[in-house]
Amino acid sequence: MSLANEPGTTSAAVQAVNLVKVYQTGGLPVHAVRGVDLRVDRGEFVAIMGPSGSGKSTLVHMLGGLDSRTSGEIWVDGKRADTLNESGWAILRRQKIGFVFQFFNLVANMTVADNVELPALLGGSSPRHARERREYLLGELGLVDKADASPAQLSGGEQQRVALARALANQPQVLLADEPTGNLDSRNTKDVLRLLGQVHRQGQTIVMVTHDARVAGLADRVVTLLDGMIVDDGAIAPPRRRTKPGAGDVVELRG
Amino acid sequence: MRLSLLALLAKEPAHGYELKQALEQIFGSAYPSPNIGQIYVTLGRLEKDGLVRGVDVEQSNRPNKKVYYCTAAGREALDEWAESPSEGPRVRDEFFMKLVLAPMTGIADRMALINRQRRHYLAIMRDLVEVAEQTDQDNRAAHLLIEGAMLHLQADLDWLERCQEELA
Numbered sequence: 001m002s003l004a005n006e007p008g009t010t011s012a013a014v015q016a017v018n019l020v021k022v023y024q025t026g027g028l029p030v031h032a033v034r035g036v037d038l039r040v041d042r043g044e045f046v047a048i049m050g051p052s053g054s055g056k057s058t059l060v061h062m063l064g065g066l067d068s069r070t071s072g073e074i075w076v077d078g079k080r081a082d083t084l085n086e087s088g089w090a091i092l093r094r095q096k097i098g099f100v101f102q103f104f105n106l107v108a109n110m111t112v113a114d115n116v117e118l119p120a121l122l123g124g125s126s127p128r129h130a131r132e133r134r135e136y137l138l139g140e141l142g143l144v145d146k147a148d149a150s151p152a153q154l155s156g157g158e159q160q161r162v163a164l165a166r167a168l169a170n171q172p173q174v175l176l177a178d179e180p181t182g183n184l185d186s187r188n189t190k191d192v193l194r195l196l197g198q199v200h201r202q203g204q205t206i207v208m209v210t211h212d213a214r215v216a217g218l219a220d221r222v223v224t225l226l227d228g229m230i231v232d233d234g235a236i237a238p239p240r241r242r243t244k245p246g247a248g249d250v251v252e253l254r255g
Numbered sequence: 256m257r258l259s260l261l262a263l264l265a266k267e268p269a270h271g272y273e274l275k276q277a278l279e280q281i282f283g284s285a286y287p288s289p290n291i292g293q294i295y296v297t298l299g300r301l302e303k304d305g306l307v308r309g310v311d312v313e314q315s316n317r318p319n320k321k322v323y324y325c326t327a328a329g330r331e332a333l334d335e336w337a338e339s340p341s342e343g344p345r346v347r348d349e350f351f352m353k354l355v356l357a358p359m360t361g362i363a364d365r366m367a368l369i370n371r372q373r374r375h376y377l378a379i380m381r382d383l384v385e386v387a388e389q390t391d392q393d394n395r396a397a398h399l400l401i402e403g404a405m406l407h408l409q410a411d412l413d414w415l416e417r418c419q420e421e422l423a
Contacts, residue, residue: 049373049412051420186402193384213409217380224373226419232370237378 011078013174013205014063015039019072021058021228032058034228035072040174045196045206047216050225056209057102057178059225063207064099064176065089077173094122098167100177104159106151106166112138113147116165123170130169137165140195142188156183164192168199175199177208181215193218256289256297258336264307264325265333271295271321298323306332354418369419373412380408 021033033055040046048056061067063074065081074082077096084092093099098119106115113134120130138144141161151159160183167175181189189212197218200206210216217236224232263269263277271294279288301307306329309321325333350372357363387401 047377049416051416197384211413213377213380213412214384214405216377216412217384219377222374222377224370224419231366231419232373234370234374236374236381238381 011042012039012075013042013044013077014176014207015073015075016059016063017073017075019059019062019074020070021055021062021067022070032228033062036225036228036230038223038230038233040205040207042173042205043200043203044221045200045204045219046208047219047222048207048209048225049211049216049222050231054225055228056225060176060178060207060209063174064093064097066099094119094170095124096173098170098172098175100160100164100167100175100180102179102182104151104163106159106162108151111148111150112143112154112162115151115162116169118169119166120169125170133169133171134165137168137195138162140198141165141191157185157188160184161188161192164195168195168204171204174205174207177206177210179209179211181210181212189214256293257301258333260294260297261301261306261325261329261333262336264323265330268322268324270312270323271298274298274323301329305329351418354422365422366419369415373415376408376412376415380405383408 016036016038019033019036019038020031023030023032036055036059038046038059048060050056058067062069063076065074065084069082072082073080076092081089081092106112107118110118116134116137117127117130120133121127125133134147135144138147141164143158143161143165146154146158146162151162154162160180164177164180167177181192184192193214196206196215200218206219208215208219216222219236221235222232223230259278260274263274269277271291275289275291275294298307298309302309302323306326307323308326309323311319312322313319350368353363354365354368354372357368358365383401383405387398390397390401392398
């Protein structure tokens, strides 16, 4: 390993070193993640792809401390994190990590607005700043008129967008997401894509498991897992410069 | 291109160059414009099959030009074209041919082929996302074309994933 990849020496937003997860449920052990090395720099948008069962979700759950590792190291913002206990992880997540799940995990007895503001307040934002941030995020996701609703009054797609707003509320060091567009129709996906593109341009680091090619198309880099191992890791070429956009470009691309 | 030319001629008789211009005008820059040679070759074949008839028209100070008409047989061919569904799923995918055949000859490894192709698809997707952002929201046709291209790419990526699971 070169010095630049040495954990802790430079400030990767999040880094996994030879990360392994073996599930031992009943009979045979299941090797979900087998020695993953992944370094995500600040400001990068990394899409994680691969077939179901390839270890994608397990990997991002471990990076956020939501699933324990079997062996290997996890570094968040230059600090070793895999050795933290439950409450250590809880504090780290509150300060540095936003997480969007496939299922939303919103707090049922709080309004949408409070769900979104809570992480910012827990992370130390002033009430005014938390409110402004919430208004911006809900606005971008077309959810302004749902601010006073309770999660149970929302559709699945709306709850998923609220979960994204919540994850971005305290402008976390890194946003970890597991299929955040899985429940959205194409119009709602557009709002989510626009917001992701926007926060990424503002410097948000994003690590996102996705099957959605439109989401992956926003990423700078794609990491592909197969059977718990990285089989491809590389940059996605930046878009061609174009002077006059139009439908003609699309057809040419299909070649 | 055969039936596109035939359809244009069923609308009104025309010579080769007029057909080229009509195609460009109707489909715009999205359409890969055929060269005039291809058009004349196609018209020749259509005439041989009895679907069009070419008539020489004299021009003063210039060589004769040939104006083409759609025949009754051509009309029937068009009806048949309109009534039959258009081409279904691709079974002659060039990448898939490469994926299956190249490793047999030892010139490439499947994993590398799949990974390269995935990055290529995602780069196209990235491009489409940008085109969509820059395209006038009111241009429904252009957006539908982009959306169609994106849906095809999604299917291509899903298929690639299946190939990686099964073959690599």
